[in-house]
Amino acid sequence: MQSDVTTPFGRRPITLALVKRQIATKEIKPGKSADKWKIFRDASEARELLGLQDRSLAILDALLSFYPENELRQDAQLVVFPSNAQLTLRAHGIAGATLRRHLAFLVDAGLIVRKDSANGKRYARKDKAGTIESAFGFDLSPLLMRAEELAGIAQKVAANRLALKRAKESLTICRRDVRKLITAAIEEGADGDWEKIESVFVELIRRLPRSPSLSDLADLLDEMKILQEEILNMLDFHGKTENYSTNDAHNEHHIQNSNTESFNELEPSSEKEQGARASQSRDQKSEPMKAFPLGMVLRACPDITAYGPGGAIGSWRDLMAAAVTVRSMLGVSPSAYQEACETMGPENAAATIACILERAGHINSAGGYLRDLTARARQGEFSLGPVLMALLRAHGGAAGKTG
Numbered sequence: 346m347q348s349d350v351t352t353p354f355g356r357r358p359i360t361l362a363l364v365k366r367q368i369a370t371k372e373i374k375p376g377k378s379a380d381k382w383k384i385f386r387d388a389s390e391a392r393e394l395l396g397l398q399d400r401s402l403a404i405l406d407a408l409l410s411f412y413p414e415n416e417l418r419q420d421a422q423l424v425v426f427p428s429n430a431q432l433t434l435r436a437h438g439i440a441g442a443t444l445r446r447h448l449a450f451l452v453d454a455g456l457i458v459r460k461d462s463a464n465g466k467r468y469a470r471k472d473k474a475g476t477i478e479s480a481f482g483f484d485l486s487p488l489l490m491r492a493e494e495l496a497g498i499a500q501k502v503a504a505n506r507l508a509l510k511r512a513k514e515s516l517t518i519c520r521r522d523v524r525k526l527i528t529a530a531i532e533e534g535a536d537g538d539w540e541k542i543e544s545v546f547v548e549l550i551r552r553l554p555r556s557p558s559l560s561d562l563a564d565l566l567d568e569m570k571i572l573q574e575e576i577l578n579m580l581d582f583h584g585k586t587e588n589y590s591t592n593d594a595h596n597e598h599h600i601q602n603s604n605t606e607s608f609n610e611l612e613p614s615s616e617k618e619q620g621a622r623a624s625q626s627r628d629q630k631s632e633p634m635k636a637f638p639l640g641m642v643l644r645a646c647p648d649i650t651a652y653g654p655g656g657a658i659g660s661w662r663d664l665m666a667a668a669v670t671v672r673s674m675l676g677v678s679p680s681a682y683q684e685a686c687e688t689m690g691p692e693n694a695a696a697t698i699a700c701i702l703e704r705a706g707h708i709n710s711a712g713g714y715l716r717d718l719t720a721r722a723r724q725g726e727f728s729l730g731p732v733l734m735a736l737l738r739a740h741g742g743a744a745g746k747t748g
Contacts, residue, residue, distance in 0.1 A: 351460055372490070378418040379492040381409050381485075388456060388488070390499035395454045400439060401447040405456060407435035408483055417489040424460050426467035426482030448483075455491070458484040505559060512562035519569045520550065526576050537579050545572060567641045568737060571730040574635065578728055634722060636692040637733060639664065645736035646699035661692050668695035671702050675711035685719045693722075693729055700732050 388395065389402050411425040433439055439447075451457045462468065462481035469480040488495075523546055531539045549569055554561055639661055643650060650658050652667040652674075672682045677698070685694040697718060701711050708714055721727035 373419045373486065375419060377489060377492075378416045379489055380415060381412060381417050381488070382415065384417070384488050384492050384495060385409055387492075387495040387499040390502050391495055394498055394502065395456070397450060397454055398447070400436075400443060401450045401454075403436050403439065404432065404444065404447050405451055407432050408451075408457065408485070410435055412485060417485060417492075419489065422477050422480060423485045423489065424469075424480035424482050425485065426469055426480050428467060455487055458487055460484050509559050509562065512559055512566060513557075516562055516566045516569065519566060519573055523569060523573050523576065526573070526580070530576070530580060535580055542572070542576060564644070564737075567638065568734055571637070571734045575728060575730050578730075634689045634693045634729065636690060637696065637729060641733060641737070642696045642699060645733045646696070646703045648702050649699040661695070664699070665691055665695045668698040671698050675701065675705065677712045677715050681712050681715050681719070685715055685722075688719050689722050696729055696733075700729070700736065703736055 408425055411427045460481050467482035469477045472478050527543050649667050652670045653663045658664050701714055718727050
């Protein structure tokens, strides 16, 4: 197999990257072989990451067809030397200028290497026995060298495509559920500001790009699930309190929850309200709060990341460790934080501290906030969902400073 470094014929320049690729073909493991069509399928799967178009693949397919065997072998002569006319014919009549452009794309992508002769012609020189001694054309060695790499890229692309499909399905189902829940609540007269809820829903749908990425879908699905959870909480809370005379206050509370531009869930109550709730909570046991995904919390509250171990947060344990540091920095007493952990759960308590840190410039008493939110959570009146949604969608939005 030829492995000498050669420079391109004519005006085509040589780059150090091209030299490096030619030298790398010397390092193919002895005895290595791979099915050329398997490599081609992997390259086709990975074409977007390789920066290739369909016509580039058509030309690569044509080049491979000029190699007589199905397997590319390290000990074989891997240079093919078809003329442009022959390549054009096998590439289904592709134009000459297009052919040259896509051959350059294949070279830039590191899938083939040019082995140009002195006059730029492609040919093979044979000995008396008919064995090829040297050939000038296109070297297929990089395909053999990168066989495992291309297979890995192809698997990654396939996995991403499957994940994208599943994310679209999940978002479609969640979107349908939210739409029907809102419709049912309006038609059956459930208490709540359903116009506000619907406006939030419409805004989420409006933000869906025409060709969404996996990240776009994941972010939107997180917010849609928060909205769905809040709707379910509203409907469930309505059922439990329909015999009470506090519907107006209840509606007010959930209007605040549903408004993605509002941070009122982090507003402290008056001392009188706090005292009344504390008295009532002694006879009422709250249900456990739902823990939201860690990634969602960190996207909504990026400031707390700096307080994680080594300046990063990779797990709930890291977030809880950071929350302890931030709790002390904000002046929240250990007893207030411990009470929050017991009421909300340690994950939600840490997430709440992260939310308070995000709004620290608008809060005078972080300890008062946390105690008030803990009291609300104990009565089932506080959910992190609206807070996280607000921070996700209006991060850094203006809010009046509270006392």
